Amino acid sequence: MNNTLTIAWKELKIYFQTPTAYVVSAMFVMFAGITFILNVIGTNPEATVRSFVVPSSIFYILLAPLLTMRLLAEEQKLGTFELLFTSPVKDWEVVIGKYIASLVTLIATLAATLYYVIMIYAFGEPDSGPVMSAYLGMILYGAAALAIGMLASSLTSNQIVSAVLGMGTLLILTFIDTLGTRLGGVTGDIILEISMRTHFGDFARGVVDTSHIVYYLSIIAVFLFLAVRSLETRRWR
Amino acid sequence: MIELDSITKYYGNYPAVTDISFRVEKGEILGFLGPNGAGKSTTMKIITGFMPPTEGTCTVAGNDILTNSLEARRHIGYLPETVPLYTDMTVSDYLEFMGKIRGLKRERLHKRVDAVVQICRLEEYFDTFISKLSKGFRQRVGIAQSIIHEPDVLILDEPTIGIDPIQVVETRELIKSLGGEHTLIVSTHILPEVSMICERVIIIHEGQIVAVDKPENLATRLRGTERVELDVKGPTREIVSALEKVSGVESVNRKSSLSDKGYSSFEIEATRGLEIRSDLASSIVNNKWDLLRLEAVGMSLEEIFLRLTTTENDTNKTGNMSVGEVSQSE
Numbered sequence: 414m415n416n417t418l419t420i421a422w423k424e425l426k427i428y429f430q431t432p433t434a435y436v437v438s439a440m441f442v443m444f445a446g447i448t449f450i451l452n453v454i455g456t457n458p459e460a461t462v463r464s465f466v467v468p469s470s471i472f473y474i475l476l477a478p479l480l481t482m483r484l485l486a487e488e489q490k491l492g493t494f495e496l497l498f499t500s501p502v503k504d505w506e507v508v509i510g511k512y513i514a515s516l517v518t519l520i521a522t523l524a525a526t527l528y529y530v531i532m533i534y535a536f537g538e539p540d541s542g543p544v545m546s547a548y549l550g551m552i553l554y555g556a557a558a559l560a561i562g563m564l565a566s567s568l569t570s571n572q573i574v575s576a577v578l579g580m581g582t583l584l585i586l587t588f589i590d591t592l593g594t595r596l597g598g599v600t601g602d603i604i605l606e607i608s609m610r611t612h613f614g615d616f617a618r619g620v621v622d623t624s625h626i627v628y629y630l631s632i633i634a635v636f637l638f639l640a641v642r643s644l645e646t647r648r649w650r
Numbered sequence: 651m652i653e654l655d656s657i658t659k660y661y662g663n664y665p666a667v668t669d670i671s672f673r674v675e676k677g678e679i680l681g682f683l684g685p686n687g688a689g690k691s692t693t694m695k696i697i698t699g700f701m702p703p704t705e706g707t708c709t710v711a712g713n714d715i716l717t718n719s720l721e722a723r724r725h726i727g728y729l730p731e732t733v734p735l736y737t738d739m740t741v742s743d744y745l746e747f748m749g750k751i752r753g754l755k756r757e758r759l760h761k762r763v764d765a766v767v768q769i770c771r772l773e774e775y776f777d778t779f780i781s782k783l784s785k786g787f788r789q790r791v792g793i794a795q796s797i798i799h800e801p802d803v804l805i806l807d808e809p810t811i812g813i814d815p816i817q818v819v820e821t822r823e824l825i826k827s828l829g830g831e832h833t834l835i836v837s838t839h840i841l842p843e844v845s846m847i848c849e850r851v852i853i854i855h856e857g858q859i860v861a862v863d864k865p866e867n868l869a870t871r872l873r874g875t876e877r878v879e880l881d882v883k884g885p886t887r888e889i890v891s892a893l894e895k896v897s898g899v900e901s902v903n904r905k906s907s908l909s910d911k912g913y914s915s916f917e918i919e920a921t922r923g924l925e926i927r928s929d930l931a932s933s934i935v936n937n938k939w940d941l942l943r944l945e946a947v948g949m950s951l952e953e954i955f956l957r958l959t960t961t962e963n964d965t966n967k968t969g970n971m972s973v974g975e976v977s978q979s980e
Contacts, residue, residue, distance in 0.1 A: 419750045427738050492734035496795070499698040500751045501723045648701060 416502045420510025421517070424484065428518050437479045438522040445469040449529045460537030462530055463617040466547045469526070470613055473558045474587060478579025480518055481562030482572045484511040485644065489570035498648065505641045512563055512637060519555045523548065543619030550616020553629035554609060558583055560636035567640040567647075583609075651676045651803055651833040652697060657706035659692055666692040667857040669706075676802070679829040681848030681865070682837035689857040690837040691731055694807050697835070698728045711802055724753065727801035727832070731808050733792040737781035741772055741791055744780060745798060752799035766794040769824070786813040789821070797828065804832040810843060822847050876920045877947040878927060879905075881913045884939035889916070896933050898924040913942050 428434040445465050452464035485508070488494045497507055533539050565579035566572075586609045593604030593611075605611050609632075612625040652674040659666045667689040674680045682690050695701040697708055699715045699722060708715045713722035736744055745766065749759045767773055770790040775783060780791060789809070796804060809825060810818045825836060826847050838844060844851050845865040853861040853868075861868060882889055886904060893902045898920045905915040920926045927944060934941045 416751055419747065423736075423739070423743075423747045426743065427736070431738055491736065492730060492732045493736060494734075495695070495698075495700050495730045495732075496728065496734050496748070497751070499700050499723055499726060499728045500748075501720045501753060502751050503720070 416506040417510040417513065420502075420507055421513040424511050424514030425517060428480075428514060433483065434480060434518050437476055438518070438525065441469070441472050441476050441522055442525045444472045445526045445529065449532075460533055460539040462533065462539070462544050462547045465526075465529060466551060467613070467617050470551060470554055470610075471587065473555055474580055474583040476519070476522070477515075477555065477558035477583065478562045478565060478576045480515045481511075481559055481566050481579065482576040483566070484515060484563065485566040485640070486570050486572045486575040489647070490572075494644075504644055508563065508567070508637060508641045508644065512559065515559045515562070516556055519559060520552060523551055523555070540619065543617070546619050546621050547617050549621065550613050550625075553616070553626065554613050557609065557629045557632040557636075560633040560640075561586070564636045564640045564643065567643040651678075651711060652835070653709045654693075654697070655707045657693065657696055657703045657708060659689075659696060659701070660704045665857055667696075667854075670854075670857075670859055671706075672852060672859065672862060674833055674835060676833055677830050679826070679834040679836065679847060679849050681844040681851040682835055682854065683839070683841065683844050683851055684837075684854040685839055688854045690854060691807055692857075693854070694728075694730075694805050694835065694837060698726055698805055699723050700728075724799075725802045727796035727799065727804045729792045729796040729806045729809055731811070733788055735780045735788055735791060738779070740777050740779055741767075741783070742776050744791065745794055748795040749798045754799055762798050762800070766798050769797070770794040771820075786817045789813050789817070793821070793824065797832070800831075802833060804828060804834045806834065806836045808837055808839070810838065810840065876922055876924060876926065878918045878920065878930065878944065879915065879947050880918070880930065880934075880944040881915050881942040882934055882939050883912045883914075883942065884934075884937070886914055888937070889914070889934070889939060892933055892937055893918060893930060896926060896929045898926045898929075913940070917947075 448468040449465040452458055458464075488497065498504070530544060533544075561582050562575075562579040565582065566575045568578065569575050586607065588608075588610070590605055590608035590611050593601045593608060595601070596604065606628075612628045615622050615625055654673075655671050657670045658668050670689075670693060682693070684690050692701070696703045697710065697715065699710075699719050702716055710722040711725040713719075713725070715722045736747075739747070742763065745763045746759060749762055754762055767776060770793055772787065772790055772794060775787060780788065783791065789812070793806070793809065796806065806825065810821050813821065822843065825834065828834060829847075829849075836847060848865060851861070851863060851865050851868060852859055890902050890904065893899060893916065899918055900921060901919045903917045905917050918926075918930065927946065931941060931944055
């Protein structure tokens with residue numbers, strides 16, 4: 414556990430000392446701001462966070478891989494894995510530590526969007542339940558996206574390849590629901606269940622369903638597990 | 651301290667090292683010598699637990715590197731050939747991080763960071779980003795991280811490669827001073843370096859150990875003949891014929907004349923194992939010539955190395971390569 418935190422702390426420090434995280438996070442907050450304004454100046458403005466949270470979640474396709482692309486790929490490129498894996502540290506401690514750092518950065522980014530929530534409270538009377546469930550959903554959705562990014566980063570020593578792999582996977586997992594709706598039937602239902610967007614809708618509406626939480630947690634567990642295994646096999650090659 | 655038992659490692663179908671076994675005792679400095687691609691780095695990666703061997707076992711401080719990996723790794727400090735550093739970190743942050751993941755706690759951590767910064771003379775660059783450091787200083791940061799946790803076993807892969815000559819000397823001094831407390835394995839393809847810092851040498855070629863010995867013994871073992879050099883003043887032809895008469899002498903060559911003083915240098919080859927120096931001296935003295943110098947000459951490591959690693963059919967390939975590199979890096 415100590416090692417995990419040491420690694421997480423080191424990665425966080427790098428996040429805040431280099432421009433990548435700032436640029437990516439600022440873009441996200443701006444994008445959320447634009448969707449927020451679109452709602453406010455629209456014909457039927459709502460005093461909900463749903464109006465900007467749902468479109469903002471699409472931005473995760475870019476945000477998550479850009480935050481995680483460096484984490485494991487760079488270590489492979491610099492050769493620093495050789496030091497990390499000859500230190501008394503377990504492989505999973507490395508992966509989890511780095512994952513925690515990216516998750517903290519994501520949560521910090523989400524915290525910046527609370528400014529819009531304050532605006533909503535200042536000028537309207539929103540229901541607090543859906544606000545909280547929407548943010549819980551955003552954190553879970555983001556955490557799952559980051560786990561996918563971690564696997565992408567473990568597969569290559571090239572950050573760009575890692576980012577593209579992550580974005581592609583997220584793009585498919587986000588928009589595959591359209592295919593599910595079109596197909597219908599059992600196949601359609603299965604595809605709908607796979608889509609990351611399907612499971613987010615309820616959170617945004619204020620419904621906290623255990624099955625959705627289980628879905629995101631499973632995605633996190635599976636992809637992080639695969640990331641650890643992928644690193645292990647790289648050493649055996 | 652370190653024990654390798656018939657280690658073999660394949661990359662795909664290509665054998666990087668085959669059947670390597672050796673032991674390193676506590677406090678010993680072992681030199682690992684071989685041309686590029688001989689399997690030095692591979693062996694080191696196996697000892698540090700970074701790469702599992704295809705066959706064979708390796709133990710460090712009594713811990714098997716595969717089955718008791720974490721415990722074994724606690725005893726190891728490692729400097730890989732590429733000197734891996736996080737370029738986005740400052741020297742102090744980096745050393746602190748490396749200390750922490752090797753299990754150093756607060757007070758000891760700070761003490762050790764200060765200590766290694768002093769040992770490796772990095773005080774001025776304490777808060778500098780590693781990306782701004784020159785190659786030589788990066789090398790020092792690399793060495794600093796490898797000793798920060800005071801490991802029993804220190805493995806340095808080509809520690810003096812790519813740094814300027816003054817730093818090379820400093821680095822060698824540093825390595826030498828680390829022996830005694832730490833058990834060291836140092837790999838290099840620079841031959842004189844080995845005799846300077848190592849107590850024992852393993853010569854490795856095409857994945858196999860071709861010789862293990864003390865640097866000075868290697869020379870004796872490989873010398874086909876005893877070689878003696880001497881400087882004498884007198885008539886050259888008579889000296890040659892007189893020296894040839896000494897029993898055991900196989901050939902006498904006049905190498906050069908130190909004309910201004912009238913001395914000439916001779917190189918004598920004699921049957922191996924015979925001590926002919928006193929006979930040579932008395933022969934010269936009996937003839938009333940002046941003897942200025944008389945010296946047994948060992949084979950240089952370069953020569954040993956070539957003889958060990960070159961076979962008839964790849965003389966050109968290996969021979970030229972290693973010699974070329976030696977002259978380049980020295």
